[in-house]
Amino acid sequence: MLIIGIAGGTGCGKTTVVNQIVNELPDNVVGVISQDSYYNDLSHMTKEERSQVNFDHPNSIDFELLIEHLNQLKQNKSIQKPVYSFVEETRLEKTILTEPRKVMIVEGILVLSNPKIRELFDIKIFVHADSDERLIRRLQRDIKERGHNLEKVLHRYQTAVKPMHNQFIEPSKEFADIIIPNNHYNTVAVDIVKTIINDKLN
Ligand SMILES: Nc1ncnc2c1ncn2[C@@H]1O[C@H](COP(=O)(O)OP(=O)(O)O)[C@@H](O)[C@H]1O
Numbered sequence: 001m002l003i004i005g006i007a008g009g010t011g012c013g014k015t016t017v018v019n020q021i022v023n024e025l026p027d028n029v030v031g032v033i034s035q036d037s038y039y040n041d042l043s044h045m046t047k048e049e050r051s052q053v054n055f056d057h058p059n060s061i062d063f064e065l066l067i068e069h070l071n072q073l074k075q076n077k078s079i080q081k082p083v084y085s086f087v088e089e090t091r092l093e094k095t096i097l098t099e100p101r102k103v104m105i106v107e108g109i110l111v112l113s114n115p116k117i118r119e120l121f122d123i124k125i126f127v128h129a130d131s132d133e134r135l136i137r138r139l140q141r142d143i144k145e146r147g148h149n150l151e152k153v154l155h156r157y158q159t160a161v162k163p164m165h166n167q168f169i170e171p172s173k174e175f176a177d178i179i180i181p182n183n184h185y186n187t188v189a190v191d192i193v194k195t196i197i198n199d200k201l202n
């Protein structure tokens, strides 16, 4: 199994890059795990309490479960992947049966900042986009898709997203084997990663 880790600040385009990589490859050869699925279960908290949580700090992620799941996949075992709701801001009760694949992609803002996860990756990628570009994309996406309003997105950006980015995410860039500049759609970089995957599959 080839495990590829893809990190980068919120809105840099990780999910988009992953979709572009996976697109055109047969379903049964590449699997994707998002760090977002592993946000801690906060069902014991009220909605108001959950909205105060710093979702950009490493402590907000159940890394233990993510590492356990990656190790199981490496041993060719299937996992029950958690499902996270951005609207409810907690894990849902249902899970998704996820089978091991020849290539597993793990994407998330903090996946290169955790040393134990880092050592499971064969290839480490950091997607870079400038912070103003990321903020604009995040505003548009969170209002359209994640049920947040302008005030909430901006408050979170100033109090958690930006400081945690500077403390944990940007410094993890140094661990990357490949840095993808993504202020604009970068089809060349995506094609290079696809070539690496195809080499592994053939
Ligand atoms: N290179 C790009 N140029 C312009 N918009 C982009 C680009 N990459 C992604 N986007 C858009 O920015 C938003 C955030 O992208 P997404 O892939 O969800 O980022 P991430 O997973 O890193 O948070 C989405 O609406 C997406 O369509």
Ligand SMILES: Nc1ccn([C@@H]2O[C@H](COP(=O)(O)O)[C@@H](O)[C@H]2O)c(=O)n1
Binding pocket: 009, 010, 011, 014, 036, 039, 055, 056, 085, 086, 089, 090, 108, 109, 156, 161
């Ligand atoms: N309830 C939540 C949980 C997380 N976030 C934000 O998601 C960002 C990470 O996801 P990306 O797809 O953007 O990489 C992170 O910056 C959290 O602030 C949220 O808004 N609400």
